[in-house]
Amino acid sequence: MRLRHKPWAKEYMEAQEHVFIQHPEQLKGKWGTEFGNDDPLFIEVGSGKGQFVLGMAKQHPNVNFIAIELFESVAVSIVQKLVETPMSNVRVLTVDAKRLVDYFEAGEVDRVYLNFSDPWPKSRHAKRRLTYKTFLATYEAILPKAGEIHFKTDNRGLFEYSLQSMSQYGMFFTEISLDLHVNEPEDNIRTEYEERFSALGQPIYRMEAVFRPKN
Amino acid sequence: MRLRHKPWAKEYMEAQEHVFIQHPEQLKGKWGTEFGNDDPLFIEVGSGKGQFVLGMAKQHPNVNFIAIELFESVAVSIVQKLVETPMSNVRVLTVDAKRLVDYFEAGEVDRVYLNFSDPWPKSRHAKRRLTYKTFLATYEAILPKAGEIHFKTDNRGLFEYSLQSMSQYGMFFTEISLDLHVNEPEDNIRTEYEERFSALGQPIYRMEAVFRPKN
Numbered sequence: 001m002r003l004r005h006k007p008w009a010k011e012y013m014e015a016q017e018h019v020f021i022q023h024p025e026q027l028k029g030k031w032g033t034e035f036g037n038d039d040p041l042f043i044e045v046g047s048g049k050g051q052f053v054l055g056m057a058k059q060h061p062n063v064n065f066i067a068i069e070l071f072e073s074v075a076v077s078i079v080q081k082l083v084e085t086p087m088s089n090v091r092v093l094t095v096d097a098k099r100l101v102d103y104f105e106a107g108e109v110d111r112v113y114l115n116f117s118d119p120w121p122k123s124r125h126a127k128r129r130l131t132y133k134t135f136l137a138t139y140e141a142i143l144p145k146a147g148e149i150h151f152k153t154d155n156r157g158l159f160e161y162s163l164q165s166m167s168q169y170g171m172f173f174t175e176i177s178l179d180l181h182v183n184e185p186e187d188n189i190r191t192e193y194e195e196r197f198s199a200l201g202q203p204i205y206r207m208e209a210v211f212r213p214k215n
Numbered sequence: 216m217r218l219r220h221k222p223w224a225k226e227y228m229e230a231q232e233h234v235f236i237q238h239p240e241q242l243k244g245k246w247g248t249e250f251g252n253d254d255p256l257f258i259e260v261g262s263g264k265g266q267f268v269l270g271m272a273k274q275h276p277n278v279n280f281i282a283i284e285l286f287e288s289v290a291v292s293i294v295q296k297l298v299e300t301p302m303s304n305v306r307v308l309t310v311d312a313k314r315l316v317d318y319f320e321a322g323e324v325d326r327v328y329l330n331f332s333d334p335w336p337k338s339r340h341a342k343r344r345l346t347y348k349t350f351l352a353t354y355e356a357i358l359p360k361a362g363e364i365h366f367k368t369d370n371r372g373l374f375e376y377s378l379q380s381m382s383q384y385g386m387f388f389t390e391i392s393l394d395l396h397v398n399e400p401e402d403n404i405r406t407e408y409e410e411r412f413s414a415l416g417q418p419i420y421r422m423e424a425v426f427r428p429k430n
Contacts, residue, residue: 156393156394159393160391160392160393163378163388163391164387164388164389164390164391167382167386167387167388168387168388168389170387171382172379172382172383172385173378173379173382173383174379174383175379176375176378176379177375178371178374178375178393178420179371205393
């Protein structure tokens, strides 16, 4: 994603404290209190400008969503949309996915979404891919037993890598589509990237992967 | 595959007893004796007319190959090719994959190849797919620990299904390509189907899957 410098982003977001969570470590284990209910909590890691997470939040008003986007200059777009169209079941964080265990208790997150993550195509950057084993261990730590990751991408190399990495970690797959838009599910929420790459005729890959319960 | 009735096939094959094994149950546990060496044994389930298995046997003279093709009218093509160009490291069987344990001891087969298997696209026929769990159990029974299945297909639905079925069975993937011919490995042996579907611009899918060793 091309990053535009937005020096005003940080200050703008910090003013929207009902949407942007500046100190998520203080809410670890208390997200139900923050949202004011016991609804399931789904997080998206790498939300970009938020089209997916906001579409999901509208489609599922009884689920709480947290959009995680490292870059403030990008995350600010999600906050702006939420200022225009308030939704009580969405919060935005600008934190590093490596540190998710600092913000969520074990089992506090009910599902993890990854969409069009940076492919980091060079082998020497494999550790940065959001489906590398250390990231999988982080997701597993905050999900319940048999927790799920839902993942979409247009990037063939990243999808090939992820099927290997996740199966080697011990996950199994309950849904796989190697060309999602051929029979696009009615409830599919497209991301910004998904619309762009599908328009170019590229297949969109999707999976639902489950952590194998340990004994 | 379109089947032509070839009433002469059975008699023709039975006359080639150095190639066509009429009673493979008698060789269970004794394939090394049949081949006259201790080389690794790779089997292909569903060999069609044999382009893949014969190409592999030529490329790997120190591996023994068994081509398994249920239909005599198809398998006869492999036998005919072996009569024209004899190869000491290939045998042909016309047996049902369901019964592999009747022909091979535990651990006697070193690798299983599946290529362009019948997709059986209807859900009610899922049990007939060669990557259905009962077939996986059969392959596992004749392979060593951490045994491998190498699988290619042009059929998206079958590949999607197989990734799920194999991962749910407890297998993991060490190689996956969702468009094999984009960077076709130099040593890739194309099957008859592979050439036909690739010429039509369809992606060829390939995986190497490993059985997770049990404790």
